[in-house]
Amino acid sequence: MATYFDTPSRTFGEYLLIPSLTTRECTPDKISLATPLTRYKTGEKPAITANIPLVSAGMQSVSGVQMGIALAREGGFCFIYGSQSIESQAEMIRTVKNNRAGFVISKWNLKPTDTLQDILNIKAETDHSTIPITDDGSHHGQLLGLITSKDYRISRDTPDTPVAQLMTPVDSLITSEEGISLTAANDLIWDHKINCLPIIDRKGRLNSLVFRKDYDQHKHNPLSLFDDQKRYLVGASINSHDYKQRVPALVEAGVDLLCIDSSDGYSVWQKETIEFVHKKYKGAVKVGAGNVVDKAAFKYLADAGADFIKIGIGGGSICITREQKGIGRGQASAVIEVAAARDEYARTTGEYIPLCSDGSIVHDYHITLALAMGADFVMMGRYFARLDESPSAKVKRGNDFVKEYWGEGSNRARNWQRYDLGDHKGGLTFQEGVDSYIPYAGTLKENLNITIAKVKSTMSNCGAADIPDFHKNAKLTLVSDLSLVEGAPHDLIVRE
Numbered sequence: 001m002a003t004y005f006d007t008p009s010r011t012f013g014e015y016l017l018i019p020s021l022t023t024r025e026c027t028p029d030k031i032s033l034a035t036p037l038t039r040y041k042t043g044e045k046p047a048i049t050a051n052i053p054l055v056s057a058g059m060q061s062v063s064g065v066q067m068g069i070a071l072a073r074e075g076g077f078c079f080i081y082g083s084q085s086i087e088s089q090a091e092m093i094r095t096v097k098n099n100r101a102g103f104v105i106s107k108w109n110l111k112p113t114d115t116l117q118d119i120l121n122i123k124a125e126t127d128h129s130t131i132p133i134t135d136d137g138s139h140h141g142q143l144l145g146l147i148t149s150k151d152y153r154i155s156r157d158t159p160d161t162p163v164a165q166l167m168t169p170v171d172s173l174i175t176s177e178e179g180i181s182l183t184a185a186n187d188l189i190w191d192h193k194i195n196c197l198p199i200i201d202r203k204g205r206l207n208s209l210v211f212r213k214d215y216d217q218h219k220h221n222p223l224s225l226f227d228d229q230k231r232y233l234v235g236a237s238i239n240s241h242d243y244k245q246r247v248p249a250l251v252e253a254g255v256d257l258l259c260i261d262s263s264d265g266y267s268v269w270q271k272e273t274i275e276f277v278h279k280k281y282k283g284a285v286k287v288g289a290g291n292v293v294d295k296a297a298f299k300y301l302a303d304a305g306a307d308f309i310k311i312g313i314g315g316g317s318i319c320i321t322r323e324q325k326g327i328g329r330g331q332a333s334a335v336i337e338v339a340a341a342r343d344e345y346a347r348t349t350g351e352y353i354p355l356c357s358d359g360s361i362v363h364d365y366h367i368t369l370a371l372a373m374g375a376d377f378v379m380m381g382r383y384f385a386r387l388d389e390s391p392s393a394k395v396k397r398g399n400d401f402v403k404e405y406w407g408e409g410s411n412r413a414r415n416w417q418r419y420d421l422g423d424h425k426g427g428l429t430f431q432e433g434v435d436s437y438i439p440y441a442g443t444l445k446e447n448l449n450i451t452i453a454k455v456k457s458t459m460s461n462c463g464a465a466d467i468p469d470f471h472k473n474a475k476l477t478l479v480s481d482l483s484l485v486e487g488a489p490h491d492l493i494v495r496e
């Protein structure tokens with residue numbers, strides 16, 4: 001007879017936290033959200049720790065170079081998507097690792113033949129008024145000039161005026177060669193009273209930009225995640241098919257942490273992938289695995305040596321796996337069961353395996369609930385895709401801006417490796433994800449500031465000074481339908 005679980009599949013929205021005593025030690029300003037990303041022996045330190053418990057999903061519409069840099073700067077972690085060629089993924093890793101704090105890789109660039117209208121379009125979409133002009137319009141092309149709002153007058157120049165006629169040519173710009181320190185770059189900015197300093201390589205190709213306005217931000221970012229050479233930490237998604245070629249290329253490019261990305265991680269292929277990585281690099285390269293939703297699958301990947309384990313099947317906002325295949329589990333039930341298995345594993349083996357709750361985060365408080373239930377960090381796609389730093393297009397729909405967000409199991413991403421169950425068909429027979437729009441939400445920094453403030457505020461209510469404390473002492477209750485009504489504004493007319 002089949003096995004039946006005795007509790008229904010529950011999700012985050014069905015739980016609430018109950019406050020505990022708030023003491024002077026756990027006011028929001030004192031709370032630490034530092035959290036391990038990799039397995040460690042009790043009493044020892046993990047190889048990698050994040051300073052906020054948020055990581056971005058390894059998806060085409062979420063995690064590219066800009067997200068990698070921006071998230072590490074805020075203390076979180078990005079997994080650059082694996083559904084691209086090995087060469088281009090390794091190049092993305094290399095770009096993040098080569099980016100030094102304060103040196104911005106320009107996302108919006110133009111060619112000399114582009115027009116004033118193109119400048120105005122970028123300005124309307126991004127609010128950026130400094131645009132490098134390169135020979136091929138890429139962020140690493142030959143630098144030919146720079147456009148700022150001082151270079152054109154809308155009332156005088158026609159929209160079809162070529163950029164070449166408007167830009168300040170490179171010969172008239174103050175530039176510097178790569179290798180310059182941030183302090184020296186800022187000194188140049190101050191000495192020459194400029195707002196932006198382009199950094200070029202020996203051949204005159206654009207490397208990055210240093211902005212006067214960022215000066216304070218770099219001085220005050222104590223949470224940024226760096227390796228021992230002061231380079232940002234960054235991860236990469238891999239699959240259990242081409243890992244023998246992909247992993248060496250990523251390691252060579254400087255990746256800090258790998259994650260096997262699959263909709264169902266309870267498979268011998270995941271075990272083989274983990275074993276390959278650990279054998280080849282003798283444990284020096286860490287690899288997470290998943291996704292799982294119960295203790296049996298957790299135990300399998302834990303025994304296989306996974307450095308962290310990711311939880312979640314079918315709950316992603318773009319996911320239709322449950323509708324298509326009838327598998328998955330409510331995210332809260334999955335986290336609660338796997339966290340109990342993880343604690344048991346730590347008691348019996350002396351090894352703590354961090355858990356990542358992946359997907360299903362709709363409200364900021366869902367992050368807090370996932371942490372309370374035993375997750376060490378959460379992975380999000382929708383949350384990050386809405387922001388300026390995601391690689392997807394920002395488009396106007398009606399009067400509002402939206403960003404494109406598509407699942408790895410959609411026809412658009414065609415990430416068959418994430419769904420293939422060993423028959424190597426090399427394509428998707430049916431879709432497990434959708435292609436969608438989500439409301440545009442601004443910059444990573446402004447959103448994270450609010451999200452983190454809410455998480456800390458709730459932890460303070462619950463008397464928890466850090467995440468391990470929260471794991472041990474959180475008190476949770478299930479909610480009834482009627483108590484959900486009570487929790488929203490009710491029996492009044494909301495003004496607005």
Ligand code: MZP
Nearest residue numbers: 057316317319360381382407408409433
């Ligand atoms: P969310 O944050 O948008 O709710 O969920 C993001 C997560 O959904 C990803 O980290 C990944 O595990 C999962 N995902 C990505 N693509 C698909 C799909 O196409 C998917 N079905 O389920």
